[in-house]
Amino acid sequence: MTKLVLIGGGHSHAIALKMYYDNPIKNIEIILINEVKNTPYSGMLPAYIAGYYNFEQTHINLEKLSKKTKIKLIIDQVININPKQQKVICKSGKIIPYDYLSIDIGSPPKQSRIKGATEYSIPAKPVSTLLKEWDKIISKCHQTNQENINLNIIGAGAGGVELALNMFQKLTNLNTIKKVNITVISRNETILRNYNQLAINIVSKILKNKGIKVIFNTEIIEILPNAIITQKKEKISSDYTFLVTNPSPAPWLKNTEITLDEQGFILISNTLQSVSHKNIFATGDIATIKNYPCPKAGVFAVRQGKPLYQNWKLIVQGKNLQPYYPQSLYLSLIGTGNQKAVAIWGNLAYHSSWLWWLKDYIDKKFMKQFSI
C-alpha cells in the first residue's frame, strides 16, 4: 500500500479529497494532518464577519470529509519534515512516515518586523483565531455600551479592505456603539496595489462614503495594547489591531531540505512537485511555481485541487504527470459588507448588488460539494 500524507486541509486538498471521494485511487492509504477540525473557506470569511453566514456555512468539516473518503485524519500541527527519512514530525511528538507528501498549509500574514505584533494584534490567519477574537469583540460590544470603537487594519490589499468594510457593517448594525472608527493602513501610496485603477477608485470611494479612513505610505513599527506607532512616531489610538499584511511562509520549512524561493515558499514545478523532492507536492499559498508565479489567493489554491488529485493518481501508477499553468486572468469579487460586491476582471471593475448575489451563489455552490 502506498502511503500519501497530506499536511494541511487547505483549499487544494479539500478539492482533491472530494475528487478522491468521487473516484478513489487504488492501493493508496491517505493520512491528513491538520491543526483544526474545520478548515475555513476564504471567500466567505468577510461575510461571516459581517454576520451574513455562520460557522458551518463557511467551514469545511474535515472530520466528516475524512470519514466519507475513508482516509485517516490526525489533528496536530506539523513542525518539521525529514525528506531523507521520509518522515513528518508533529508538535505532539508523533512521527508519520510517508511515500508521498502533499503540502497545502496556507500562509499567515507577515509580522516579524512589527514590535508587539504577537502580543497585541489579531492576525487574519490562522482564521480560527481571527474568528474567535472577532466573536469575543462582538459579545463585548453587546454587553457594554461603548461611545466609540477604534479598529486599525494593517494591510490594504483585498483582504484588508474587505475585512474593513465587513467589520464596519457588523459594528454599525449593533446599535450599541455610537461611533465606529476604522482605519486601514497602507505602506504604499494606494490600496489594492495589485488591482486595476478603476477597482482602486471604486473601492476608495466606498471606503470614503462609509467614513473608513485610509492612511498611505505608512509603516507600523510598534503595536501597543491601545495604540499603534508609525515610522514617523505618530501614535494612533487602537482598541483592536488586525494584521492583514502580505502572506508569509511557515518558518519551520527552513529546517527541512526542501528547496524554497527567496521568500521561503516551497518552489514547485508545473507538475506541483517540489523542485528538489519529486515525492513532495505543494499547492496553494505555500507554493511558488517556478517561472509561473501567481498571486497568493484562494482562487489559485482551489484551481490547483484538480491537477493535484490527477497527479497523485498518476504518480502512484508510475505514469507521467500532467502540467498545471495558472490562468493570467481571473475574477475577483470583493464583498463590500452591504450585500453588494465589486467584481474585478483584468482592467474592468464594477460595483453592484447583483454581484453580491453572484458571489453568494458561487461561494455556496463551492461549499455544497462537501455536503457528501
Ligand SMILES: Cc1cc2nc3c(=O)[nH]c(=O)nc-3n(C[C@H](O)[C@H](O)[C@H](O)COP(=O)(O)OP(=O)(O)OC[C@H]3O[C@@H](n4cnc5c(N)ncnc54)[C@H](O)[C@@H]3O)c2cc1C
Ligand atoms: C480576510 C481574508 C479574505 C480573503 N478573501 C479571499 C477571497 O475572497 N478570494 C481569494 O481568492 N482569496 C482570499 N483570501 C486569500 C486566501 O485566504 C488564501 O489565498 C487561501 O486561504 C489559501 O488557501 P490554501 O489552500 O493555501 O491554505 P488555507 O486555506 O490557509 O488552509 C491551510 C490549512 O492548513 C492548516 N495548517 C497550517 N499550518 C499547518 C501545520 N503546520 N500543520 C497542520 N495543519 C496546518 C490550517 O489550519 C488550514 O486549515 C483572503 C484572505 C484573507 C486574510
